[in-house]
Amino acid sequence: MTRRRGRIAFVAAAGTAAALGLSACGGDSSASGGTQLTWWINPDGGGSDPEGGGQVQLAKECTAASDGAYTINFQMLPNSASDQRQQLLRRLASSDEGVDIMSIDPVFVAEFAEAGFLAQVPADMKSEFTEGVVPPAVTNAHWKDTMYAAPFWANTQLLWYRESVAKEAGLDMSEPITWDELIEAAKKVDTEIGVQASRYEGYMVWINALVEGAGEHIVQNPGAPGEELEFGLDTDGGTQAAAVIQKLADAKVGGPALGSTNETTSLDMFQNEKAGFMLNWPYVYAALKGAEVDWMDDLAWARYPRTVQGEESKPPLGGIEMGVNAASDDPKAAWEAVACLTSAESQTTYMLGTGNPAARTEVYDDSEIREQFPMADQIRTSLADSGPRPLTQYYGDVSSGIQRVYSPPGSVDPDTTPQQAESLLHAVLKGDALL
Amino acid sequence: MSATPPTTQAAKGAKSPLSDRSRSEQRLGWKLAMPAFIVMVLVTGYPILQAVWNSFFAYRLTDPDNRRFVGLNNYLVSFTDQVFWSAMWMTVLVTIITVVVELVLGFIIALVMHRIVLPRRTLRTLVLIPYSIITVVSGFTWLYAFSTGTGFVNQWIQWMPGIDANYNWFGGFWSSLFVISLSEIWKTTPFMSLLLLAGLAQVDTSMEEAAKVDGASWLQVLIKVILPSMKAAVMVALLFRTLDAFRIFDNIFIMTGGANDTSSLSMLIYRQTIDRTEIGLGSALSVILFLCVLVIAAVFVKAFKVDLAEGRG
Numbered sequence: 133m134t135r136r137r138g139r140i141a142f143v144a145a146a147g148t149a150a151a152l153g154l155s156a157c158g159g160d161s162s163a164s165g166g167t168q169l170t171w172w173i174n175p176d177g178g179g180s181d182p183e184g185g186g187q188v189q190l191a192k193e194c195t196a197a198s199d200g201a202y203t204i205n206f207q208m209l210p211n212s213a214s215d216q217r218q219q220l221l222r223r224l225a226s227s228d229e230g231v232d233i234m235s236i237d238p239v240f241v242a243e244f245a246e247a248g249f250l251a252q253v254p255a256d257m258k259s260e261f262t263e264g265v266v267p268p269a270v271t272n273a274h275w276k277d278t279m280y281a282a283p284f285w286a287n288t289q290l291l292w293y294r295e296s297v298a299k300e301a302g303l304d305m306s307e308p309i310t311w312d313e314l315i316e317a318a319k320k321v322d323t324e325i326g327v328q329a330s331r332y333e334g335y336m337v338w339i340n341a342l343v344e345g346a347g348e349h350i351v352q353n354p355g356a357p358g359e360e361l362e363f364g365l366d367t368d369g370g371t372q373a374a375a376v377i378q379k380l381a382d383a384k385v386g387g388p389a390l391g392s393t394n395e396t397t398s399l400d401m402f403q404n405e406k407a408g409f410m411l412n413w414p415y416v417y418a419a420l421k422g423a424e425v426d427w428m429d430d431l432a433w434a435r436y437p438r439t440v441q442g443e444e445s446k447p448p449l450g451g452i453e454m455g456v457n458a459a460s461d462d463p464k465a466a467w468e469a470v471a472c473l474t475s476a477e478s479q480t481t482y483m484l485g486t487g488n489p490a491a492r493t494e495v496y497d498d499s500e501i502r503e504q505f506p507m508a509d510q511i512r513t514s515l516a517d518s519g520p521r522p523l524t525q526y527y528g529d530v531s532s533g534i535q536r537v538y539s540p541p542g543s544v545d546p547d548t549t550p551q552q553a554e555s556l557l558h559a560v561l562k563g564d565a566l567l
Numbered sequence: 568m569s570a571t572p573p574t575t576q577a578a579k580g581a582k583s584p585l586s587d588r589s590r591s592e593q594r595l596g597w598k599l600a601m602p603a604f605i606v607m608v609l610v611t612g613y614p615i616l617q618a619v620w621n622s623f624f625a626y627r628l629t630d631p632d633n634r635r636f637v638g639l640n641n642y643l644v645s646f647t648d649q650v651f652w653s654a655m656w657m658t659v660l661v662t663i664i665t666v667v668v669e670l671v672l673g674f675i676i677a678l679v680m681h682r683i684v685l686p687r688r689t690l691r692t693l694v695l696i697p698y699s700i701i702t703v704v705s706g707f708t709w710l711y712a713f714s715t716g717t718g719f720v721n722q723w724i725q726w727m728p729g730i731d732a733n734y735n736w737f738g739g740f741w742s743s744l745f746v747i748s749l750s751e752i753w754k755t756t757p758f759m760s761l762l763l764l765a766g767l768a769q770v771d772t773s774m775e776e777a778a779k780v781d782g783a784s785w786l787q788v789l790i791k792v793i794l795p796s797m798k799a800a801v802m803v804a805l806l807f808r809t810l811d812a813f814r815i816f817d818n819i820f821i822m823t824g825g826a827n828d829t830s831s832l833s834m835l836i837y838r839q840t841i842d843r844t845e846i847g848l849g850s851a852l853s854v855i856l857f858l859c860v861l862v863i864a865a866v867f868v869k870a871f872k873v874d875l876a877e878g879r880g
Binding site: 218222244246330331389392401539563564565566567 | 625628629630631637640644645648650651714715716717733734735737738824825826827835838839841842843844848
């Protein structure tokens with residue numbers, strides 16, 4: 133090849149590469165002219181099957197409903213909430229335009245919003261995302277009085293039990309019961325209580341529900357800078373919460389490996405009839421039905437137990453909020469897509485398909501939902517009365533610090549553990565300690 | 568024809584043609600090596616320098632505008648925190664346990680493989696299987712094996728009298744350490760044995776024979792002849808595995824997540840840098856780990872006094 137021909141070839145190659153690059157940069161427009169949106173979803177029962185009843189199916193249906201205005205593509209996040217946060221954080225911190233819509237665990241909305249990673253909900257869409265939605269999920273969508281997310285589905289825990297075991301233990305399940313009563317009953321009939329006490333987020337969910345149920349909040353002044361955060365662990369309520377964990381561990385009714393239990397192991401214990409009681413999310417109903425256990429007629433559910441007698445319990449709140457990346461090329465189209473994805477119709481489809489409870493209350497009146505979820509009313513009430521986990525931009529530190537001090541559950545001492553946890557959190561947030 | 572010897576002056580002052588060529592070759596060598604050298608500096612040197620620089624600041628990934636110079640404070644916080652020393656203890660303990668056990672087991676396996684004549688290739692392939700499995704997978708395998716309730720280990724030991732069939736292996740420090748070490752040893756012993764096998768192949772068999780003729784026992788031959796001849800191979804094996812074990816992460820991440828004080832230095836770095844996005848603190852810990860690794864390498868090379876370039880003992 134002569135030098136001249138070589139130069140021409142180089143220029144042609146560079147031109148092609150530049151053209152490809154430009155078309156990649158402008159990749160928001162499809163051939164049909166609609167906006168391409170990428171939705172980062174957490175894994176759910178629907179998998180990546182567009183007919184599976186999960187988020188992928190909703191992406192397909194909303195794309196079709198948009199009539200070419202936008203196409204929703206999806207990317208799968210890791211399984212655990214912590215890993216999902218990490219993956220999203222890294223992308224958001226680098227202003228990754230490949231993220232438009234995100235399925236976010238409610239506890240991370242504050243952190244993402246504080247960092248400036250989330251686009252605000254357009255003023256004219258706020259009512260669409262809040263009316264008819266369970267209030268705690270709406271609270272979790274806000275940060276410092278600004279709405280940054282749209283509630284998609286809202287999770288809560290119920291007390292699952294075997295009617296025959298409760299009857300044998302002499303428990304009146306038509307009335308609210310306390311953790312003390314539950315532990316005594318389990319001891320009496322030599323059964324176990326499935327809880328989540330491994331050192332992970334599920335344990336924080338339990339600790340928070342106990343503290344909230346005792347009328348306290350783990351973080352007293354949400355929104356304050358790290359060094360000024362105040363905690364409600366070393367209080368009467370916090371002490372009572374720690375006493376429940378100590379009592380359950382001492383009574384040895386949490387299973388042989390209490391410090392290693394998560395949602396799955398709790399369900400295994402319950403399914404294998406080792407446990408007569410279990411605190412877990414509503415997905416377990418579909419799981420037990422799917423496993424075709426022969427004692428489904430004996431399965432029952434009740435509201436989350438009270439931490440203290442006379443004080444209403446505060447069931448845990450989970451679920452998913454939907455956020456839009458502040459660096460998205462087309463946030464307007466993204467919010468329009470979110471409106472479709474979080475509509476009552478979408479949430480009904482999603483709840484039927486995956487068993488994950490809707491954030492919109494009207495969904496629970498749907499006849500098909502009521503047929504498939506006989507505990508629908510209990511879920512709706514629990515959601516409305518739930519106690520969200522702390523709203524703070526330092527949620528990750530707060531959760532990790534508490535998990536560390538409260539682990540293993542057998543080491544929890546109401547007289548010392550809450551105070552130790554507060555000391556550690558203060559030191560960590562001042563930058564004086566590792567975590 | 569008689570050659571004219573160079574004058575003393577010429578010999579002292581003038582450049583010989585050989586010397587010119589040598590210099591030219593040297594320059595060419597530098598020119599050829601330069602691209603690789605630059606790439607190495609950029610790929611290896613830049614991140615190290617950046618980590619050192621970052622370690623003097625306090626800032627989070629989620630709050631990049633609030634970056635503050637704190638000097639050596641991140642190091643001070645690390646060295647005065649019990650969590651750091653707990654992680655250091657765990658790291659040192661795992662390193663010593665796994666490397667010692669692997670050295671002994673690896674040497675036994677290497678000796679067996681060295682003596683066996685017929686299926687040597689097949690044997691080597693079989694021995695290498697654990698090493699070919701990625702650590703995450705082997706970690707999960709051991710995790711499930713020792714899980715309370717469903718793991719087969721507890722199901723096996725339930726037949727033994729006086730043993731708790733529901734023993735929670737991951738409920739305490741020592742039992743967790745045992746399973747973590749077991750997983751490490753199972754996976755990496757083959758690597759150790761192959762390195763030692765290569766060393767065994769270098770041993771001069773005539774010396775072994777001579778020692779035997781002189782009446783040395785098997786143990787004396789092993790200690791006085793074989794092991795000294797394998798000094799370089801043993802050092803390389805120990806050095807590689809010690810550095811590797813000192814950076815242990817995967818098995819701990821999978822099995823305990825650092826619970827019950829089982830966090831290693833690498834786990835601690837992960838938690839500060841990735842979980843908490845505390846870039847400054849994480850960088851300081853990374854620099855500390857880097858320095859530890861450097862010291863280990865220096866100690867090994869000095870202790871064994873081995874010329875690595877020559878491969879002599």
